[in-house]
Amino acid sequence: MNVDVQIPEEQWARAARRAAYGIRRRVLEHTINNNGGYLSQACSAAETIAVLYTKVLKIGKSAAPPVPAAFAGVPGHAHADYATGALYNGPRHADLDRFFFSPAHYALVLYAALIEVGRMSAEGLLQFNKDGSTVEMIGAEHSPGMETTTGSLAQGLSQAAGIALARKLRGESGRCVVYMSDGEFQEGQTWETFEILFHYRLDNVLVYVDVNGQQCDGKMIDVLDLGDLAAKLRAFGAIVYDVDGHDVEDLARPSAATGQGAPVVVLCRTNPCAGISLLQDRAPKLHYVRFKSEAERDEYRLVLQTMEQEG
Amino acid sequence: METVSRVHANNLVSWAKDRPEVLVLSADLTGSTEIDQFREIYPDRFFSMGMTEQSMMSMAGGLAREGFYPFVHTFAVFMYRRALDQIAMSIAYPNLPVRMFGFLPGVMTPGGATHQAIEDIAVMRSLPNMTVLECGDATDVESVLDVAQDVPGPVYVRMLRGEIPRLFPRNERMKLGVARRVCKGSDIALVSSGVCTEEAMRATAALRERGVSIEHIHVSTLKPFADPTILEAIAQTKYGVITMENHTVLGGLGTAVAEMMAEAGVGRKLARIGLPDQFAHGASQHYLMREYGLDALALVRNVESLVGTELGVGDEELASVRVNPIHSEAKAEAL
Numbered sequence: 001m002n003v004d005v006q007i008p009e010e011q012w013a014r015a016a017r018r019a020a021y022g023i024r025r026r027v028l029e030h031t032i033n034n035n036g037g038y039l040s041q042a043c044s045a046a047e048t049i050a051v052l053y054t055k056v057l058k059i060g061k062s063a064a065p066p067v068p069a070a071f072a073g074v075p076g077h078a079h080a081d082y083a084t085g086a087l088y089n090g091p092r093h094a095d096l097d098r099f100f101f102s103p104a105h106y107a108l109v110l111y112a113a114l115i116e117v118g119r120m121s122a123e124g125l126l127q128f129n130k131d132g133s134t135v136e137m138i139g140a141e142h143s144p145g146m147e148t149t150t151g152s153l154a155q156g157l158s159q160a161a162g163i164a165l166a167r168k169l170r171g172e173s174g175r176c177v178v179y180m181s182d183g184e185f186q187e188g189q190t191w192e193t194f195e196i197l198f199h200y201r202l203d204n205v206l207v208y209v210d211v212n213g214q215q216c217d218g219k220m221i222d223v224l225d226l227g228d229l230a231a232k233l234r235a236f237g238a239i240v241y242d243v244d245g246h247d248v249e250d251l252a253r254p255s256a257a258t259g260q261g262a263p264v265v266v267l268c269r270t271n272p273c274a275g276i277s278l279l280q281d282r283a284p285k286l287h288y289v290r291f292k293s294e295a296e297r298d299e300y301r302l303v304l305q306t307m308e309q310e311g
Numbered sequence: 312m313e314t315v316s317r318v319h320a321n322n323l324v325s326w327a328k329d330r331p332e333v334l335v336l337s338a339d340l341t342g343s344t345e346i347d348q349f350r351e352i353y354p355d356r357f358f359s360m361g362m363t364e365q366s367m368m369s370m371a372g373g374l375a376r377e378g379f380y381p382f383v384h385t386f387a388v389f390m391y392r393r394a395l396d397q398i399a400m401s402i403a404y405p406n407l408p409v410r411m412f413g414f415l416p417g418v419m420t421p422g423g424a425t426h427q428a429i430e431d432i433a434v435m436r437s438l439p440n441m442t443v444l445e446c447g448d449a450t451d452v453e454s455v456l457d458v459a460q461d462v463p464g465p466v467y468v469r470m471l472r473g474e475i476p477r478l479f480p481r482n483e484r485m486k487l488g489v490a491r492r493v494c495k496g497s498d499i500a501l502v503s504s505g506v507c508t509e510e511a512m513r514a515t516a517a518l519r520e521r522g523v524s525i526e527h528i529h530v531s532t533l534k535p536f537a538d539p540t541i542l543e544a545i546a547q548t549k550y551g552v553i554t555m556e557n558h559t560v561l562g563g564l565g566t567a568v569a570e571m572m573a574e575a576g577v578g579r580k581l582a583r584i585g586l587p588d589q590f591a592h593g594a595s596q597h598y599l600m601r602e603y604g605l606d607a608l609a610l611v612r613n614v615e616s617l618v619g620t621e622l623g624v625g626d627e628e629l630a631s632v633r634v635n636p637i638h639s640e641a642k643a644e645a646l
Contacts, residue, residue: 075406076440077464141405148373152400158366159401162373162381165358170377189397192366199361 060090102156342643387413433562496524
């Protein structure tokens with residue numbers, strides 16, 4: 001489908017590219033310092049999440065403390081004042097979008113993005129995966145930027161669909177924007193949800209998918225080939241855009257296509273080594289980076305150095 | 312004994328009249344879960360989800376986050392077996408007020424192992440934040456909506472449909488965490504739930520005639536399970552305790568009673584009547600209750616064992632079995 005909405009080159013594109021650079025740099029630095037991290041996810045997702053926060057999402061200023069509060073307990077009768085990570089995405093309003101971050105193992109990327117767009121302080125990332133912190137490795141709904149608990153993949157879209165249906169029932173104009181990974185399309189639940197999105201014409205749902213072709217065991221075509229994902233989604237009644245996941249303008253354009261009687265899916269074709277080509281040496285297993293040796297870690301230190309010099 | 316037909320179908324419609332925030336979700340079993348009338352009267356609040364149990368449960372969580380009360384209806388097995396992770400992470404973890412109505416508990420369906428929810432209480436009881444209720448008669452079914460709606464978190468209800476006996480007067484309603492005494496006695500404490508309460512009542516009169524007095528308690532709240540009157544009844548008993556449930560003996564009512572007794576240090580013999588750690592098969596409720604030892608005669612045998620004498624009570628002395636027809640106007644299909 002062609003997009004006729006032309007977004008002129010404005011300040012946001014520059015800001016988005018800058019944020020994408022910052023996301024990669026922060027996640028690389030974190031991975032080096034902690035000898036481990038979801039680095040390839042930062043490489044594939046950087047531009048998409050940067051574009052979501054600088055252009056696509058219609059959200060207000062963060063309503064959360066810049067330095068995340070300590071973990072105060074799970075939701076339950078004993079914790080009626082449970083604080084949601086959604087506060088980092090601003091206050092709720094009928095006209096504003098809601099953001100749902102489904103691949104919770106990308107949390108490090110999300111936290112880096114929140115810092116880059118001024119919603120969390122850099123200090124917050126120091127709490128990552130520390131005992132007693134909300135800045136968890138696999139984020140839950142108390143983690144910065146997260147509204148629902150989505151670590152069990154495919155549940156994010158369904159929960160957002162429920163919220164989208166509720167918003168329709170209340171006549172709200174704000175959308176439910178969901179970020180997903182392509183691996184989630186192996187789950188049956190994802191397709192169940194597309195059946196429901198189609199049946200109830202939930203055109204207030206906008207899904208950005210990181211099509212990096214990677215999953216825990218390796219390349220998706222080897223683990224379980226999804227085939228023509230765009231065609232499958234169209235067959236399920238979605239409006240589908242196939243875009244270069246590293247081109248900020250390409251990424252932003254389809255977001256105007258909501259409200260046409262069907263959910264909108266933006267397939268962001270990405271390279272899991274984008275911006276850090278050294279990662280390619282670890283292919284096909286890119287899911288999680290832990291350095292095999294100090295020498296390898298030094299190689300990555302050099303990449304970080306170069307990145308910082310070049311800006 | 313009075314029996315009432317399609318109690319939930321009628322009750323839900325009147326109960327939900329002035330509750331616009333109550334939505335009903337169906338997984339392609341609208342007639343079979345008695346929500347067809349609701350669909351006709353409140354089409355805007357009825358959502359057909361087809362056979363998408365996993366997505367339906369997660370979506371129910373999403374709706375509940377927005378202030379709606381999703382009343383999810385399907386057969387019990389398809390809820391907790393097909394969509395347990397979704398119930399756990401999209402509903403129970405965020406402590407959302409989703410009300411799950413699981414129909415055809417235990418051996419109440421000739422649909423066989425695929426349709427028989429025999430370990431649902433064990434599974435749902437072990438989920439943090441979850442409240443578990445079970446209906447045993449028409450009064451329970453009439454009052455369970457109020458009980459569930461007063462709970463701020465998720466509630467799983469083992470539900471009855473079709474022809475249902477009225478064991479408790481209409482004004483002796485179900486209350487959260489409160490068991491009801493069916494009859495008073497001192498020899499044996501009998502704690503039953505669901506359809507087993509009616510079944511047990513068939514035997515208690517005959518047992519009384521043989522000089523065995525039974526303190527019979529009907530439990531409708533399986534979690535939280537802390538009613539002190541249950542423990543008091545057990546502590547006062549002469550011979551011991553019998554639990555009776557339409558569920559596997561592992562993890563359900565019998566287990567809850569055992570845990571309660573052990574934690575309180577109340578040492579009494581305990582016999583658990585229920586499915587003996589095995590799957591069932593497709594046959595009538597009456598047949599299966601006999602086959603797996605869930606019926607009144609099984610209760611008599613357990614009483615004999617605790618008391619230590621044969622009581623000579625046979626089938627002919629037990630109050631007549633109320634056998635529901637397999638095909639009935641009160642049910643959508645024979646399942």
